[in-house]
Amino acid sequence: MRALLLAACAGAFAAPATASDLWDRFQSPPADARPMLRWWWFGPAVTDAEIDREIRAMKAGGFGGFEVQPTYPLTPDDPQAGRVNIPFLSKDFVARLAHAGETARAEKMRIDVTIGTGWPFGGAHVPVTEAAALIRKVDLPVAAGRDRIVLPPLPAGETYLAAFLSGRRVLIADGAVAVTPPAGGRTLTVFVAGRTGQQVKRAAVGGEGFVIDHVDAAAVTHHLRVVGDRLLDAFPKSAPPYAMFSDSLEAYGSSWTGDLPAEFRKRRGYELLDHLPALFDTGAESAGVRHDWALTLSELVDERYLTPIDAWAKAHGTRFRAQVYGFPPPRLSSNALVALPEGEGAPWRRFTSTRWATSAAHLYGKPVVSSETWTWLHSPSWAATPLDMKVEADRHFLQGVNQLIGHGWPYSAPGLAEPGWAFYAASALNDHNPWYVAMPAVTRYLTRASAMLREGAPADQVAIYLPTEDAFAALTPADASVDKAMARYLPEDMIAPVLDAGFGFDFVDAQAVTAGKLTARILILPALERIDAAAYAAIAHWKAKGGIVIAIDHAPNLSGGLIDGAEATRRVHAIGSGIFAGGGRIVARGALAAALRAAATPDVALTKADPRIGFVHRKLDGGDLYFVANTSETAIETRARFIGDNQRGAWWDAETGRRWASGTGDIPIRLAPYESRFLLFEKDADALPAEPVHAERIVADLSRDWSLTLGGQAAGKPGAAALWTQGGANQSFSGSGVYRRTIMLGALPAGRLSLDFGKGVPTAAEPDGRADRPRAMLAPPVREAAIVTINGKPAGTLWAPPYRLDVTGLLKPGANQIAVTVMNGALNALAARGPVDQQVLSLRYGERFTDQDQKLVVSQPSGLTGPITLVAD
Structure with missing residues (x-):
């Protein structure tokens, strides 16, 4: 199946290149x-x-x-x-x-x-007749003795679709509905093709x-x-x-458009207007009708x-x-x-x-x-x-x-x-x-x-079938979005185990499967109730050629919409019997990771599963490429085996532009908080030295004797490298602060010299923090970035862990001038200014926006926290 994947992708992705070409592009x-x-x-x-x-x-x-x-x-x-x-x-x-x-x-x-x-x-330019459309229902009480209900007039761009009384459709004629007495206590339900009224x-x-x-x-x-x-x-x-x-x-x-009934009739083979209550209730036929309605909208x-x-x-x-x-x-x-x-x-x-x-x-x-x-x-x-x-x-x-x-x-x-x-x-x-x-x-x-990440082709071994059919059957006119529904059908405990087992994955849907796009090695069916019968048949055909099917909790047992549902469901049962009698597996969701590891060799096999580590695997013409990232605020040290490690391996650091040998087999992984690297296995790769080890052999402690200027003005007496906002001073300053000092060195030690600015401290989320407001949960030693020069020559930029610069070749015996230009953010100045009064703007144009999270506009720690050391590897 891996060969099938690569053959399918070969024409669409980057052309093969030599190892030296790839390094040049890097x-x-x-x-x-x-x-x-x-x-x-x-x-x-x-x-x-x-x-x-x-x-x-x-x-x-x-x-x-x-x-x-x-x-x-x-x-x-x-x-x-x-x-x-x-x-x-x-x-x-x-x-x-x-x-x-x-x-x-x-x-x-x-x-x-x-x-x-x-x-x-x-x-x-959009008239109401071309505005976003919806279907809504209106319930009207029917008084006793009435034999005709006059419907209320509708706004421009809206029309009555159908009316139902006691579950039966009744005729709308001349803006009214005839009812058969006695009618007291009953409710006339009228469906309207309306407009959402939403503005840009x-x-x-x-x-x-x-x-x-x-x-x-x-x-x-x-x-x-x-x-x-x-x-x-x-x-x-x-x-x-x-x-x-x-x-x-x-x-x-x-949830509607003007010719939806006609398009529905043409595509689904029955009259939608006869079944409109199903879009709003949970009756026996409702799921099938909603499936057909949502599918038609999607088409x-x-x-x-x-x-x-x-x-x-x-x-x-x-x-x-x-x-x-x-x-x-x-x-x-x-x-x-x-x-x-x-x-x-x-x-x-x-x-x-x-x-x-x-x-x-x-x-x-x-x-x-x-x-x-x-x-x-x-x-x-x-x-x-x-x-x-x-x-x-x-x-x-x-x-x-x-x-x-x-x-x-x-x-x-x-x-x-x-x-x-x-x-x-x-x-x-x-x-x-x-x-x-x-x-x-x-x-x-x-x-x-x-x-x-554009090199080669994606090499994901696992595909997860999206429960689109289940979503269609559950959508309502008020909430008709497939991707939004996926959070309900694909919770984290159905996705995270795939990653924890060491596999990359893609989603697939019925259209992709029936189009022959299923080229992964393993397909996961995530607790589906419904599945498209044609897609299921294509899955069975794919399995017969060597694919592996794993269903979570149970096999699918339904298919189709209102008209074809019974026959399609019989097909689903027959196809499922063949798949799961012929080697397909049904596992509890808690056993998914183990089932995957038993089915295939993981792309990345960590010594111990660690949800902090993420990876991407891509297949190169002459080897394998991995992106490996620490997604957490704490350092990681572990080992892992990688598919493709039978070739020469090397770590490539996209932040520094450096590379070094990784070794093979159980490869050490050492990542600072939020650090990431690429790992390449190539038969023609250059021989490289081993990974440098950051031995903590301190040559000099540089934490003290710094002068500081803010905005070109001296900020106190020379002292420790510290935040310029500590003690309440300079809280409202947003800009650059320059820390300077001289270091006297004797004979320089052999090997690499690095200037280390510290590791940072993990932080907890704010009590009112929201998951959709992502941020680094680390108080770094440099707030928020710095440019370092030594003896007037650039040494590098500090902005992410590890806050360490290679300064070999920039230092000399005797006096050395170090300057660290630290830049903070704009919140400090904004906090001192207070919120902007938008009243005049809103009176002129209406309230078109509301600035978010203004209570969080507060002064932030700024500058260096130390310790700062010169270390030799």
């Missing part, structure tokens, strides 16, 4: 692997001069490009200050977008454009209006003509944006939203990048319909839409897959640190991501008090952030990691 990765940024244009109140300045600042920070998203205003018009909100899609707006494209091309930066403003798609969230000025009906072909076409084509007017036909973007489908409550999302937008993008010489999940309900295989699938969500040991997107990319041969990264990271805005960025990025890498779309870069008008503008719900990663000068070191790591 040292100087391709520019297209650099992280990107979502660039929020607030208002938009943007100018050509500031657009140019910010694009060049992004490039200087090591970012490869940006996605333009016009969003809500942050200032009333103030012409004297040079801040005027330009209406979305106006001539001036298109001119500003055109200028951004020109500058991006000049700077060799990638530019993507959101096909709208805010999210989801919509705006002033976080809209720019001029972008306000209804959200479109995503399953209405006319609405989608109209949006592309009015918005998409207008945005492309900003670009020469010979130089379109790299990609056009759709955010996640957050059209909450979307329409594919056919009327994803497919035409992808075709439109291709016709204009660009690509469609999309987050293919949400409301109304796409399926995992819907990702196959877009050029560039994208996910979001960092919890790598649970179901996320990140692994939803990467799985589809692996199944359908899409070598680059992105993720929305750093949204809500260490909220509030400006709190995120370089280490926070690494913590979340690594958790996306562990799910198969190899292109980061960072959230993000807030455009900020010149002349504002620092740090300027920020988006209400995401990290502020622009050059107004005091530690931005360290960003090139951060992006160098992220670029190397992204580039390496």
Whole structure:
């Protein structure tokens, strides 16, 4: 099965390369692997001069490009200050977008454009007849003696679908329903094709209006003509944006479209209007009807939203990048319909839409897959640190991501008090952030990691079948999202055991299985009640060729919708009997890890399972590649065996750009908190020295005798390397502090010399912390990043564990000058200023956003904590 996997992927992923080629790309990765940024244009109140300045600042920070998203205003018009909100899609707006494209091309930066403003798609051009649609029910009491019920008038864009009395459908004629007396005490239930009324969230000025009906072909076409084509007017036909973007489908409550009954009848073979109560109740037929209704909606999302937008993008010489999940309900295989699938969500040991997107990319041969990264990271805005960025990025890498779309870069008008503008719900990663000068070191790591994770082909041995059919049967009009439902059907205790057993995995769904995309060695059926009969038959065929099937708790026992359910269920029973009588296994979920280890050799076999360690395995033409990460705030020292370790192995450090021999067999793994490395096994790899051992032989204790300047001003007498905020002093200072001292050395010891700044202290989560606000649970010895020079020459940047720099060759006998420029974050200055009064802004434009977690805007410890030592290895 491994050979089958590699054969299927060979044409879609990176071409084979020699070991020296790979090392060269590791040292100087391709520019297209650099992280990107979502660039929020607030208002938009943007100018050509500031657009140019910010694009060049992004490039200087090591970012490869940006996605333009016009969003809500942050200032009333103030012409004297040079801040005027330009209406979305106006001539001036298109001119500003055109200028951004020109500058991006000049700077060799990638530019993507959101096909709208805010999210989801919509705006002033959307009439109520093309607005997001829903089905709702209305219960009307029937008074005794009445023989006719006049239905109340409906708002524009809404229509009555059907009425039911005592469980039977009754005719609606001339806006009324005839009832047969006596009718007292009964209830007439009427179903309405209505509108959600949802407005575009976080809209720019001029972008306000209804959200479109995503399953209405006319609405989608109209949006592309009015918005998409207008945005492309900003670009020469010979130089379109790299990609056009759709955010996640957050059209909450979307559950209908005008011709759904006709499409349902054509696809499912019966009349939906006769069964509308089933969408809202739990009767005997309800699950089958809901399954058929949700499946029909999902097909329409594919056919009327994803497919035409992808075709439109291709016709204009660009690509469609999309987050293919949400409301109304796409399926995992819907990702196959877009050029560039994208996910979001960092919890790598649970179901996320990140692994939803990467799985589809692996199944359908899409070598680059992105993720929305750093949204809500260490909220509030400006709190995120370089280490926070690494913590979340690594958790996306562990799910198969190899292109980061960072959230993000807030455009900020010149002349504002620092740090300027920020988006209400995401990290502020622009050059107004005091530690931005360290960003090139951060992006160098992220670029190397992204580039390496594009090498070769994915080598996951395990596939987990998504319970999409179960989700379809349980969806309701108020909550019609497949990916959201997965958290209920795929809890962590069905996913984490796969990782703990040492296997990588992808999700698969019925469409992928029936399309022949199941190429893993092992398939897990996670306590399914329903399974598509055709997909089950394909699984049986795959098993006959050597595949291994493991069902958790029980085999599936249902299939199909209302009409074909009985026959499809008989097929499911027959297929299941063959699978499980012929070697398929049914295990309790608590026994899953053991069953996997018994079925196949793990990719990574740790001496002892450790949920802190994550890995990605990719197959190279001449060997095996692993990304190995410590996802915790504590150091790890263990051993592991890896598939492919019969070849020469080496650790490659994406942060430092160094490599050393790993050995084979039981390979030692030593990782500092949140540290990560690549492990390569290649037959033609260079012979390398052994892993360096950080022996704690202290040459000199440098913890004292430091001078400190803040903002160019002396900050007290020379003393220990300590936080400049301790004791209450300098609490409101955000910026750079420079620690300086002289060290006298005699004859330098042989071997490598390293400057060690300490290990950091694990911290506990805040009592009101939220799982969707990820952050590093470590108080580092450097708050938050530092650039070190020795004798006027750069020694490196400190931003993540281990906080240690190789300074061999920079020191000399005699006097040595050491300078450590430490940058903190912007919260200290913001805490002293207090919250911004948005009353005038809200009165002018309405309340379009609420800044999040403002009670957490407090001064943070800043500077160095020590101890600082010079050590010899």
